[in-house]
Amino acid sequence: MTALLTALGAAAALIAATTSDTATAAASTTLVDAQIVEVYVFLLAAFTGFQIITKVPPLLHTPLMAATNAISAISLVASIVIAGAERPLFINIMGMVAVAAATINVVGGFVITDRMLKMFKKTESPK
Amino acid sequence: MIDQQIGALFVQIAYIGASAAFILGLRGLTKPETARRGMQLAAFGMLLAIVGTLLNHEIVSYQFIIIGLVVGSAIGLPMGLLVPMTAMPQRIAVSHMFGALAVTLVGIAEFLHYRDVPGGPGVIKMTALGFETLFGALTITGSFMAFGKLQGFITGRPVTFPAQKVINAAVFFGAVGLYAALVLTQSGGSTESGLIMFAVMTVLALVIGVTLVLPIGGADMPVVVSLLNSYAGLAASATGFAIGNNILIVAGALDGASGFILSILMSKAMNRSFANVLFGAFGGEKAAVSAKSAEGLTTRSVTPEDAAMRIGYARNVIIVPGYGMAVAQAQHAVRELAELIEKRGGRVRFAIHPVAGRMPGHMNVLLAEANVPYDHLFDLDEINEEFHACDVALVLGANDVTNPAAKGDPSSPIYGMPILNVQDAEQVIVVKRGMATGFAGIENELFYLDKTSMLFGDAKSVLSQVVTEVKGL
Known part of the structure; x- marks a missing residue:
């Protein structure tokens, strides 16, 4: 936990230092700023993920894999926009296929993770 | 315009909530007790993100989205359940x-x-x-x-x-x-x-x-x-x-x-x-490298009756499952045997190598499904010192992860790989279909040790026989 906080703190300081730099140097290019922020988001999420996931015991590695798979089916969000936005028909249809594929992972992934986790039981204390 | 901005704000709030739910959910996975709740939280986060996205102003028609969601759920749900x-x-x-x-x-x-x-x-x-x-x-x-x-x-x-x-x-x-x-x-x-x-x-x-x-x-x-x-x-x-x-x-x-x-x-x-x-x-490539041939070495094979005698009277048993257990679907028979030994006053633990099976954590899931409590399952590091004190090590369809050559033979292709110290146990019983080499294509010296007995046959049927025999002791 302390390691996590230190990592977050360090990253936050890094952001503070660098964003003030970019704000002065590239005040006119807000587009670049927006995309730099995305890089920070990625770095912080990867840091946090790294810290948390190294603490997942080998016992739960299969559920972990099923779970992260379900979570990364968040690409459903991007698929939905493409299926429903004002685009040529064939692109909407590609979006529809993407929505279906991602939904399989969202629904199937969370259901199967729960099924697995339900099975992990401790020794029952003798009554 | 204002409506659109409020909508965009709502979408962003939903996304932030979802991010937090994912991270906290994964944190739940660090302990078996909190894992299920954590994943339910993550699933809720996903729902939040989807609902938020449906309000996106770029979306002009919902027909394709609905078809995709329905088809995906119709395939995903049975896949998840069955x-x-x-x-x-x-x-x-x-x-x-x-x-x-x-x-x-x-x-x-x-x-x-x-x-x-x-x-x-x-x-x-x-x-x-x-x-x-x-x-x-x-x-x-x-x-x-x-x-x-x-x-x-x-x-x-x-x-x-x-x-x-x-x-x-x-x-x-x-x-x-x-x-x-x-x-x-x-x-x-x-x-x-x-x-x-x-x-x-x-x-x-x-x-x-x-x-x-x-x-x-x-x-x-x-x-x-x-x-x-x-x-x-x-x-x-x-x-x-x-x-x-x-x-x-x-x-x-x-x-x-x-x-x-x-x-x-x-x-x-x-x-x-x-x-x-x-x-x-x-x-x-390595199949040709199996330089250490088994010529001149002999194994001792035992009958299920013999094995049952040894296992039935053992005080301290460590079971080492491998891919062979998964193939034979022997996990339920193993659990039955473990319960029998415990009823007779013995202690049973499972030693699980990180690469046993075909994916990370494979053995844990199979044993959990067969109702083996997770506090009986141990990692390589946790249990390796315990083999010394163990009466019987029962190797079940595992091979390369128990090969002592990984420790003692620098010429072996698997030299240096961390293995389970099965050879330290007082007796070793290996359940195996035949003398075929493991995946690495090399001989396993463990099988030729004096303390090792080979129990040949399909893991599931052999174990069922052992269970019957132990019951009759």
Whole structure:
């Protein structure tokens, strides 16, 4: 936990230092700023993920894999926009296929993770 | 206009909530007690993100979205409910394929969309789009190949052919070269040649997926499946960069980190580098290296009755499960035997090697399904010192992970790999179908030790006999 906080703190300081730099140097290019922020988001999420996931015991590695798979089916969000936005028909249809594929992972992934986790039981204390 | 801004704000709040739910949910997975609640929280986060997205102002029609959601749920729900635990490695592999398919389609759609946008995608978005499509496409076919190998319709043996490495390298550098060219030429707006380059790159990426997994054998699957997990995550993250959506970046980074950590752990457990797993084609080449032949050595085989006598009166038993247990579906018979020993006053623990089975944590899930309490399951590090004090070590369809050559024989191909110290136990009983070598294609000295007895037969039926015999003691 302390390691996590230190990592977050360090990253936050890094952001503070660098964003003030970019704000002065590239005040006119807000587009670049927006995309730099995305890089920070990625770095912080990867840091946090790294810290948390190294603490997942080998016992739960299969559920972990099923779970992260379900979570990364968040690409459903991007698929939905493409299926429903004002685009040529064939692109909407590609979006529809993407929505279906991602939904399989969202629904199937969370259901199967729960099924697995339900099975992990401790020794029952003798009554 | 104001409505639109409030809507956009709501979408962002939903995404932030979802990100927090994902991270906290994964934190729940660090303990078995909190894991289930954590995952329910993550599922709620997903629902939040989906509902938020449906309010996106860009969406003008819902018919395709609804069809996609309904079809996906109709396939996903039965898959989630009905897939047996023994088929979990295949199911994980195939789900990487679906995830990558969604990401790749989004990448292609976005690339085509930018052809109509004046000024093009710009360097950063084009970089992200290309990365997304490249990694997405190779994960589609790579996962399909892994699925085929695990399901058994593609041979689990490594497939090699002459000049394989040269051809693979050519395809790989071709795809990467096209990717670089796309970023250099298409960022300012698409041209006709850009479309062709993009199409060829996607096809080459699909080919890479096939050639990447083809030479990798069954026992290396834990690494491959973890690696594909990582790729699927990174591709999702790239999608986030391409369309400027933070929730995709966060979720993709979490998935990427998880897959990366698991691949490293798996490689370490085999004492091999990433590169060696991916390009080594282990089983294929090493089969010829089994220099230490078994000639002149003899094994002692025992009957189930004998084995039952030894196991039944043992005080301290450690069971070492391997892929053989999964194949024979012997986990329920094992649990029955373990309960019997405990009823007779003995202690039973399970020693689980990180790469036992076909994916990370495979054995744990099978034993949990058979109602073995998780506090009986121990990691390599936790239990390795305990073999000294153990009366009987029962090796169940595991081979290479128990081979003492990994410790004592520098000429052995698996030298240096961490193994379970089964040879330290007072007696060893090995349940095995025959004397065939393990995946690495090398002899296991453990089988020829004086203290070792071989119990030949199908793990499930042999164990059922042992259980009957122990009951009659």
